[in-house]
Amino acid sequence: MVEFNYGSELPLKDELLRSVEPSVCPVNVAIAVAGIVGSNDVTRTVRKDLEVLADSVRSHDIVEVMDAFKTEGFPSDPSLLSEIDRNRIDVALRQKSGNPITLAMILAGVASQIDLDCVGINFPQHFLVRIDRKLIDPLHMRIVTPAEMRAWAKRKGIDRTPLFSRATNRDIALRMLNNVRLALGGRDRHVDALRVLDYKALLADDSPEVLVEKSEVWLDLGDSGMAKELLEQALELIESPSFKDMVRKRIHLLRGSKVELN
Known part of the structure; x- marks a missing residue:
């Protein structure tokens, strides 16, 4: 191992x-x-x-x-x-x-x-x-x-553009760390996955996406309270209306509220 x-x-x-x-x-x-x-x-x-x-x-x-x-x-x-x-x-x-x-x-x-x-x-x-x-x-x-x-x-059904953008060293590091994090999650090694996300956070200053990722790992660990706290922190940093709406719905669901998804 x-x-x-x-x-x-x-x-x-x-x-x-x-x-x-x-x-x-x-x-x-x-x-x-x-x-x-x-x-x-x-x-x-x-x-x-x-x-x-x-x-x-x-x-x-x-x-x-x-x-x-x-x-x-x-x-x-x-x-x-x-x-x-x-x-x-x-x-x-x-x-x-x-x-x-x-x-x-x-x-x-x-x-x-x-x-x-x-x-x-x-x-x-x-x-x-x-x-x-x-x-x-x-x-x-x-x-x-x-x-x-x-x-x-x-x-593969990929319609994203551009397809051939140059990768910076930071891009490469984030992709590699994300690969490791997903591999760890697949083996239920959630504590190690959190530490990898700590490294990822070093490269993604004030990134709400990393906070959302951490909340998902805490949910896998069974701690919905920590997951909700991280989502609330992310909510303060998010600018995209659609992303903000998605996070709000997750918070409400963690609180046990019923939310209409549309």
Whole structure:
């Protein structure tokens, strides 16, 4: 079982905040998240593994880069890893598998060592990277086209735009932390999920969304009083009328009032 490294309150706060600086390589985000998940300080191990992997690539041709990753065994079957481990870059490097955003961070780490520009793409329900102006699907380690991904989004019923927005380090951190939080909730590890949301709150200043997420976890823990208190705090910060109305209804339901949903 993965053990969370919480020895003190948010011990990796500084590492996480440094990793989201715009000038920092996004692989540092994945290293910070792996530490939060409980791998202690994985920086040295991850950097060494990335260096070894980069030495096996050493090409500026993106087709050759993808071929090199496949020669090294990427990607292996992600079902062999738990949902939590798929978010750990140290495990992903060792097992040559992970979820799309974790594999994308491996690509970013290798690209930085061989002087290739790598940009994360905040594709909904997936994650892509752009290396040397080519779009890459990290989950399958292959070059894809925008048209191909638009068709994929259509099949998934995704109508959100833009589809290909550039992901900041902060975007990446929030997505990775959200993945971890959902994986923990799926295993009924709600206390650990709350701590992950504490880290998420560091990156989402005064975010009512995080407060609402915390209220949901407290409900899973059976504490409706704390859930209601968090929703009331969120209500003071919400600007969207529809979001505010939804939270009000949740508060009323927790108070035992009947609410007409429309």
